[in-house]
Amino acid sequence: MFQKLMVANRGEIACRIIKTAKKLGIKTLAIYSEADRNSSHVSSADEAYCVGPSEASKSYLNIKKILQIAEEMKVDAIHPGYGFLSENDIFAKKVESKGINFIGPGWQAIKTMGNKKNAKKAISKANIPFVPGYKVQANNLSNILENNQTIEYPLLIKAASGGGGKGMRIVLNEKELESGIQSVKREALSSFGNDEIIVEKYLQGGKHIEIQIASDHFGNTIHLMERDCSTQRRYQKVIEECPATSIPKVTKEKMYEAAIAISQAIKYTNLGTIEFIVDTSGKPTDNSFYFLEMNTRLQVEHPVTECVLGIDLVELQLRIAAGEKLPFKQPDINAKGHAIEARIYAEDPRNNFLPSSGNIRKIRFPKDARLDFGVKEGDSIESHYDPMLGKLIVHAKNRQLANEKMSECLKQFKIKGIQTNLDFLYQINHTSIFINDNMQVDSLQSIAEQFRRDQATFKHFVSASLLYLFLENQFAHKMWRIWGEGRSTLRIMYQDRILQIRVINKEDGFIIDWEDNSYFVSSIEIDKNVMKFVLDSDTIKYDFEHENEIVRLFDEGTIFEFKLLEDYVDRNKEEVNEGKVVAPITGTITKILKKNGQIVLSGEPLLIIEAMKMEYELKAPREGRIRNLKIRTKEIINQNELLLEIDREK
Numbered sequence: 001m002f003q004k005l006m007v008a009n010r011g012e013i014a015c016r017i018i019k020t021a022k023k024l025g026i027k028t029l030a031i032y033s034e035a036d037r038n039s040s041h042v043s044s045a046d047e048a049y050c051v052g053p054s055e056a057s058k059s060y061l062n063i064k065k066i067l068q069i070a071e072e073m074k075v076d077a078i079h080p081g082y083g084f085l086s087e088n089d090i091f092a093k094k095v096e097s098k099g100i101n102f103i104g105p106g107w108q109a110i111k112t113m114g115n116k117k118n119a120k121k122a123i124s125k126a127n128i129p130f131v132p133g134y135k136v137q138a139n140n141l142s143n144i145l146e147n148n149q150t151i152e153y154p155l156l157i158k159a160a161s162g163g164g165g166k167g168m169r170i171v172l173n174e175k176e177l178e179s180g181i182q183s184v185k186r187e188a189l190s191s192f193g194n195d196e197i198i199v200e201k202y203l204q205g206g207k208h209i210e211i212q213i214a215s216d217h218f219g220n221t222i223h224l225m226e227r228d229c230s231t232q233r234r235y236q237k238v239i240e241e242c243p244a245t246s247i248p249k250v251t252k253e254k255m256y257e258a259a260i261a262i263s264q265a266i267k268y269t270n271l272g273t274i275e276f277i278v279d280t281s282g283k284p285t286d287n288s289f290y291f292l293e294m295n296t297r298l299q300v301e302h303p304v305t306e307c308v309l310g311i312d313l314v315e316l317q318l319r320i321a322a323g324e325k326l327p328f329k330q331p332d333i334n335a336k337g338h339a340i341e342a343r344i345y346a347e348d349p350r351n352n353f354l355p356s357s358g359n360i361r362k363i364r365f366p367k368d369a370r371l372d373f374g375v376k377e378g379d380s381i382e383s384h385y386d387p388m389l390g391k392l393i394v395h396a397k398n399r400q401l402a403n404e405k406m407s408e409c410l411k412q413f414k415i416k417g418i419q420t421n422l423d424f425l426y427q428i429n430h431t432s433i434f435i436n437d438n439m440q441v442d443s444l445q446s447i448a449e450q451f452r453r454d455q456a457t458f459k460h461f462v463s464a465s466l467l468y469l470f471l472e473n474q475f476a477h478k479m480w481r482i483w484g485e486g487r488s489t490l491r492i493m494y495q496d497r498i499l500q501i502r503v504i505n506k507e508d509g510f511i512i513d514w515e516d517n518s519y520f521v522s523s524i525e526i527d528k529n530v531m532k533f534v535l536d537s538d539t540i541k542y543d544f545e546h547e548n549e550i551v552r553l554f555d556e557g558t559i560f561e562f563k564l565l566e567d568y569v570d571r572n573k574e575e576v577n578e579g580k581v582v583a584p585i586t587g588t589i590t591k592i593l594k595k596n597g598q599i600v601l602s603g604e605p606l607l608i609i610e611a612m613k614m615e616y617e618l619k620a621p622r623e624g625r626i627r628n629l630k631i632r633t634k635e636i637i638n639q640n641e642l643l644l645e646i647d648r649e650k
Helices: 011-023 040-044 063-072 089-097 107-114 116-122 174-192 249-265 302-309 313-321 399-412 422-430 444-453 458-471 473-479
Strands: 004-007 027-033 047-052 077-079 155-159 168-171 197-201 207-215 221-233 236-242 270-279 288-295 338-345 362-364 370-373 388-396 414-416 486-494 497-506 509-514 517-527 530-535 538-547 550-555 558-565 580-582 587-592 605-611 614-619 624-627 642-647
Touching: 004 011, 004 063, 011 027, 011 040, 011 313, 011 370, 011 388, 027 040, 027 063, 047 063, 063 089, 077 313, 089 107, 107 116, 116 288, 155 174, 168 174, 174 197, 174 587, 174 605, 174 614, 207 249, 207 288, 207 313, 221 249, 221 302, 221 444, 236 302, 236 422, 249 270, 249 288, 270 313, 302 313, 302 338, 302 370, 302 388, 338 399, 338 422, 388 399, 399 422, 422 444, 422 558, 458 486, 458 497, 458 509, 458 517, 458 530, 458 538, 458 550, 458 558, 605 642
Parallel strands: 004 027, 004 077, 027 047
Antiparallel strands: 155 168, 155 197, 207 221, 207 270, 221 236, 236 338, 270 288, 338 388, 362 414, 370 388, 486 497, 486 558, 497 509, 509 517, 517 530, 530 538, 538 550, 550 558, 580 642, 587 605, 605 614, 624 642
C-alpha cells in the first residue's frame, strides 16, 4: 500500500479521500489555493501546500506546480478526486512518467473516453446502441453542420471533452443553433480547455441510469450495480439514488452487460461509470437504452453505492491502484436497502438558480444521515469554484423510508449567510412524481418553475404573525398585552417583500388586517411544532419552526420563511432607476455584446458573466440607449455592482 498520498482537489471530495487514506494508515498531503487556505481539507490532511492564487487555472489546474510539489514531498500516489484534473489524460500521463501512481485508469483510457467522438469509435465493436448524431464542421459557425444532412430538432449540443453536466445546450430550432454552439464552445474551453463539440438528437424524457464498474489489473471486471440520476437540472445532477427501482430487471441486466463490454473493449482498470439514457416509453417490462458517456473517475454520487453495498469505493480505488485483485466476485454484489443523495448547492432557486457567494454564518447539520461536506461555519464561498457545498446521504430499508428520512433531514438542515437549494430539495422530495419514482431527465424543469411561482398567501402571513405573538414574549411585551385589549402592527419580511400586518386583540380572538382585507382568527392551538387555528370559517394547520425572529412554515412540500422586523426600509418608497443594470452575481465578464450609445430592446442580451463554471446571460430590463458602460472582458465584477445604464429614448 502507498506511504504518502497527494489529494489533488479541494472541498468535500478532498475531505472524503483523506478520511479513507487515514483509515488505511496512509499519510496525506493536501494542496490548496490562496482562497482555500483555511479550508477543511487543508486542516484534515497531514501536510498541506499552497499551489497558487484563487483562480482554478492558476492553482488546481496548474499541472507543473502540482507535480513539482508531489516530487519535492516524495508522494507515491496522487488521487485527483472528481472535476479539475481527474479526467485530464495529459496530467495522468505526466504523473505516471514521474513514477507516481495515478489513482484511476491509465492515461490512454482517459484520453479515449474523455472525448465523446473517440469514445464511440473505440467501443463501436462492442455493439452498444448510441444516440443518433450529426457530423460537425470544425470551425464554420455559419454552416456548422454538413449540408447534406436533414436536421431534426430539438438538438443537444455537447462539449466533446465535457462532463458533470457542463458544456451542454438544448437547441429547439435553427434560429438558436449558432448562439447555442458559441455558448457551448466558450463554456467547454473554459471548463475543459477544449472547444470541440458534438451534436446529437435530443431525446426528451427518459431515465438517466449509470452503471458503476470496477476492473483490476488481472483482467477481472464486475459491475457494482446502478444509480438513478434522472433528477437533474440543466444536465447537472441534483438527487441520485441506488438502486434504480423503476427500471425493469431485464433492462438492468442488459446495461450491466453493456457496461462490462465497454470496459473490456478499452482494457479499463480501476473504477469507472458508464452512463445511459433509458427510453421508458416502450414496454414496461423491458426498455431500450443508449450510451451517453463514460466517466473515468470517482463519481460525485458514489456514496449511495457505498451505502447500499457496504463497500468503500475510495479504498477499492487505492487497492486496485496498488496492484491488488478485486476482493469480491459478481455474485457477492447484493443490494441492502435504498440510498438517496441530495447535492447541496450555493445557489438561489427562486432567482434562476444564480450562484451565491459570501460567508457562511451558521450551519446546523441534520442527525441520522451521512454528510460529505468540505465547508464549515465561517468559511467564505468564492465564485471561482463549483457551487456544490456538499452532499446529504440517507439509507433505509426501502425507497419510501429513505425518502421520508431525507425529508426529515432537509427540515433539520440550516445554512445561514448564503442562499442554498435546501428548500428546493425539500419541495422535490414532496412532489408526487418523485415520491412515485417517475422522475425523468426533464421533469425537474416544471418543479423548478412551480417552486419559483409558489408564493406565500395570507394564510401563511397570518400564521407567521400569530406565531410571533404567542412564541416570542420579547416582541409581545414591546407591542401590546396579548391578553388585554390592544393592537399593533407587525413588520414581516418575506423574500424581498416587507409586509405590514395589523393585529387587533378581541375577547374571542384576533382581527388581522392586511392589504385592505380583514380576517378573524380564533381557536388558536400551538403544540410543540404544530399550530392550528380557525381563520374565518376555515381550519388551518401547519408544521413550523421558530428561532428568534425567524419563522418557517411547512405546507405540502413547500417551505415559507418569514422574518420579523423592528426597523426597516420601505423599498417601495425608494427612488429606483429601472435603467440601472447591476451584476446579479459575482463573476467574470466573458463577453460584452453591446456598446455605449447603442440602442437595445427589452430582453436583448447585453453581456455574459461566468460564475462557478457556468455562463449567465444578462439581458436589457427595458428599451433604450446604453450609457456608462465601463466594464471590460475578463474583468471580475461583484454582486450588485453597477455595470451600465439604459436611458429611455425621448
